[in-house]
Amino acid sequence: MLGSRLHSIFPVCYTYARIQELHPLLKRFIVRSTSCNQDNLLTEKSLVGVPESSIYVAQRPSIPLITKREIEFPNRYREPKQAWLESLDTLQDEKLGLVDLHPDIFGTYPRIDILHANILWQRWYKKIDYAFVRSRAEMPGGGRKPRPQKKTGLKRQGSIRSPLWRGGGAAFGPRGPQSFYYMLPMSIRTLGLRVALSVKYAQNDLHIVNSLDIPSDDPKFIEDLIDTRFWGFSALFVDDIDIMPRNISLALKELPQFNLMPVYGLNVYSMLKHETLVLTLAAVEKLEKKLLAQMHKPENDVAYKKRH
């Protein structure tokens, strides 16, 4: 029974192993029962042994399929946000269902200042300034008094490496390598992620798809898809795991403006750098779970201690 439902939700080119992997996830959705012709659907048996390129079919029962999604730690006073579940099978946008999103994660107050703090941190913490110039002590020579103190008619001088001399050492020059590392508090970092997601959602730049499987590894297909759907000049595709589907990996190989990222690498800078953010449903699950766990953990954040 569940097998047939599985194919009705994910009728696209899933390998059997992939469906098995998503299996526990499906328990959390309330799926509308659909009457569809079983003969048109792929059975589990038919999936095994079929070459991967030939197994995708566009057969799909009536939609929307997913109408509700359970939300952990619901907000008492805020309504859940809703988003369409889309698919990357066809060029045209086709809605697979409607999913509820947590209002504290996809609908927080748009704190632009928090985004700013995060972006500054991401730019600065990894920076190392290697600029270095020698002082008068580190330059060769200069130990001898260049001329007598008096009776030369010239001003008194003690060293040819004095900062006042041409070719002398630098006074207060850069003494690299200098680290600009600092750590933003955990609460600001997680709030930054939530605000970035909320801003993307509010500006209609967030799209949720069932998976990153596309029918072709031709870059033309994904470019046309993004053009057709008005997804802008750049897009970030986020999946829950770091093993990406074959077709999309090959298609995006030569397109630097479209990037793939696992959910553990998601950050404020990348979200704001790309115009559109495309999350898989599994990535949304994982992201919400991690951010909510961070918001509702029993221990308080401890301030980061700098180690010298």
Add this chain to the structure above:
Amino acid sequence: MSYIAGITDKALKLIASMPRVALNNLKGLPGSKKTFQRRRGREKGSKHGRGDKGQGARMTLPRLGFEGGQFPFYLRFPKERYYEGHHMKRQYPPLSLLQLQRMIDLGRVNPDEPIDLTTLCNTKLYKCSPEHHHYGVNLTDEGIDIFQAKVNIEVQWTTENVIAAVERNGGVITSRFYDIQSVMALVNPEKFFQRGIPIPKCKLPPEDAIEYYTDPHFRGYLADPEKVAEARLELAQKYGYEVPDFSKDPLYEMLKQKKDPRQIFFGLAPGWVVNLKDRVILKPKAQEWKEYYHS
């Protein structure tokens, strides 16, 4: 349940009609950027607010406490003997009965299970750091009148009125000593098990604590159980309440649970190794270890 449409939704709606938030149009709140600048100009520029030349202008002020060569205040009087060796003494961070009752009310502590140092530290609302010579919890009497929970609690230090408050509700309280190695294991058992070392055998209290932990009036864990029963009755008569009969209590099994003097975790014996990854416990079988870990 009713939802409200407030400033958050208003702000999100505003953002929706604005240009895309991107790396090029971010800004901090006004006044958030603090920059120090030496004051310039005709008004403040000449001395930059530091006065005329001298120690103040050149930041060469003498050290704190220096009184210009006079025998300073901080050296003038002999030290307080009371504080001698304070950094070596055992500390017991306090937890009040009110705080305990609030933890129980909010479901952070389950009163149907025996409460020990681990239970309290796992709430993350009570902190005990053995690196600061914290030897466990001191249960204090704040909220003594409102305390209503029936608990089996193990504390490291307490007073007579707190014992009366716990026992009045039909609960059990024990004063129990843990050495610092055991406290380290107790405050964060997960971290301890991850180290992969055997559960230590708890040491007996040091000389200056023997008296407290063998005293039935403080419900010491080394006291004679019969004398503890007598002391319970005595305390009930002193404070004017009746001692309930444990054997008829529905929670009798929980209330009678008590650790061995050498044991630090309920249900786990010293010498065992806990493997959290494989969810298995390793027990030594050799006779010499059994003898070593036997209490």
Add this chain to the structure above:
Amino acid sequence: MAASMISVVCRCGRNILRSQIKGKKYCDERAWHGSAVLRATDESTHREEEYVDIEFSTDEFKYVEKLLPSKTVPEPPKHTLYPTPSGWVPPAANLSTPYAVNRTKNHNLPVYLQVKVGGTRKLTLIRKIDGDIWALEADIRNFLEPITGKKCLTQVHEVARFIRVRGNYVTEVGKFLIDKGF
């Protein structure tokens, strides 16, 4: 003798099992008890004595599970009577105001005392506000002014969504919010 000593640092019990223990068993108590540094000699080659005699058990693992902390703060249990003995009240089921004050993750009210300027300036801070923040500010002012008999000075931060009141009115503001059903 010293050259033939092998010390093996073990991180888990299974490693202890498989470590190269040759010759006599752990003679040093500390080897098993404390640092888990196992010492052995390679004089003897008896295979049986290479392994420590250990029994595996999963029955007692339920006691270990009880010792592990929960990853998130649990929902408070349902009580028959409110306020609870410690004075805690849950938020009301229905909302009657155009604003809302969310509880903290520990299910308490987000009302704090801020002490500034060396303890001479005391401010009451109300955080986690949603909805019409100006209506809440007006309500707090109208509630506090008759009680204190003084003009109530407040500060509203719309972006960070908090209100600050001059003076220590933590108990009064907390009572006001509980009466409003937050």
